Amino acid sequence: MRRRPRYSTRCCLRRAVVTATTRTAAGSMIHQSDLPRGMTTRARRYLKDGIALEVTNRTPSRFSGGGGNPTAAIYRRLIPHNSSSNFETPALALWIFNSAGFVGDSLNRNMFVSLFCALRKVSAEVKKWRPAGADRGFTFLKYNLTIAYHRTNLLARYGRWSGGTSGILESLGYKDGYRIDVDIPDGTWAAAPRFHDILIFNTGHWWWAPSKFDPVKSPMLFFEKGVPVTPLLAPDAGLAMVLRHMVSFVEKNARKKAILFFRTQSPRHFEGGDWDQGGSCPRVQPLSPREVEQLFSIENNGTNVETRLVNGHLYRALRGSKFQILDITRMSEFRADAHPSAAGGKRHDDCMHWCLPGLTDTWNDLFIAHLSSIKGRH
Template identity: 75%
Template sequence: MHVKDVRFIGDSLNRNMFVSLFCMLRQVSSDVKKWHPAKADRGFTFLQYNLTIAYHRTYLLARYGRWSPNTKGGALESLGYNDGYRVDIDVPDSKWAEAPSFHDVVIINTGHWWWAPSKFDPVKSPMLFFEKGMPILPPVSPDVGLDMVLKQMISYVESKMRPGAIRIFRTQSPRHFEGGDWDHGGSCPRSKPLLSQEVEELFNVENNGTNVETRLVNHHLYKTLKGSSFFVLNITHMSEYRADAHPSKAGGKRHDDCMHWCLPGLTDTWNDLFAAYLNFVKDHS
């Protein structure tokens, strides 16, 4: 197949991959139009090849927003909830909802925001899940909510994309905070890749460390994607070694950035894997 349109849908790590792909393609062609197609945050068309790539920012894939109690009371209010975030598990975020309907390739991710207590505090501002406009009772934890959202969004994309379109779900990008999380003095001072033993110390779920969400998210992804039409682009384990590849203190941030990746860098390799998969599909279609 001739790919004319590639959409990245997800959080800032998918933006990281999108920017990497743009830079790689820019080396081939400088005849580029910048625009904002179909509610995308940003998009570029390489005119010589009639190829468009775009990025749609979404944190949870599903629609979410601040929830406040009804003064007349309700099911959640009766359980003592007085603040939180409403997550509609069966409604895609409007920023990307139209994208699957008319594109050749979608690359989707989610994960980092599901384990983000600084945003979704489990006590002060918990995730409150809704289905068909009604709260799910009893309320469920974020990991259960993630399974629900993944199931609904995978089904949604499969129902919207045309036959022959390529559906890709990228696995979790690992963080490398050591000594604490990003807002508690965590840093990533490494100057060379980790050894295998160091990788296990940092990411083994049983250790319940700062970066534990990496493999936890993947567990949910693989469980839900099993039997779907999605190809899983597994970038996790190879990336776990690269504690040396983050911006860290570069860019003047107030805290170390041990989550995103330097460019050029590791995300270029992710795109090499993506290109290899496209070639595989082409050779076997």
């Protein structure tokens, strides 16, 4: 029988603390001292397979807020300075829609699980199923509301490629690699735009993954209309092409009144090397603005540089589109303390995903605030 990985409750609780400060658009720091009403769900941690388990034991102080009470510290929230919502429940904004689909990599799954936990608190009657090819999905029967997660690493269809005896790529010396069809959506989500009323997309981490797409042994080979793109593209140029095609595909195939979001890149916080080079994230406090720039500045070209590079391509691709941008990057760059780290159940530190409860709850706060404003306009 497969053994379940062991998790440190103390570590997960410590790392789940949400710092009671946030940067507003103007750059000032706002302190939120009051705990929101209704946030009484017990602490949960995010597992590899996307299931949230409850943590029932408590850890004594060493927390930065809540008078030494870890539960109080955990339920401090990051909120926009000018928001009138108290975020007591996302259900209030979601019930007017029938379905919401998260499309993307495991960071969108992280956000999806956070939302599921919040909705599960409101409604216990849940049907588990996989709508429109989803990796997982749930319908809250009392309200006929479905949320689903569609797993896709690159948004575009891709798979292993092996060369033949002749062809464009073979003539350039390529024998193996990964074929990415920039104009064909991954089958895991191709039907999602016709099914969901709300769509939340992301992509990014896999585009800077040399352990998967080794530029020499297993390079990314881009195809458009079934033909190799030449001259060969670097991954960032391929990302730009994929974004352009996928945005167009969604806009053409989405439901008439669908609400489209694209979430910005979730930052990683590896220090001392990448995940497979001994990198770790041992911090127990958020970063200072100076530390953020050291870790994420494009000029420094560090381990986590892809965060802002991806966002640059994303903003350009979405300019003039029907998509709304859900910008979670800046607030998340500070939260080097909010990852599972050594408690992630892996052989290496997990400095990419986020503990629950924690930062992804805040992402959903912002998502719900957007929906609330849209509901008000309609």
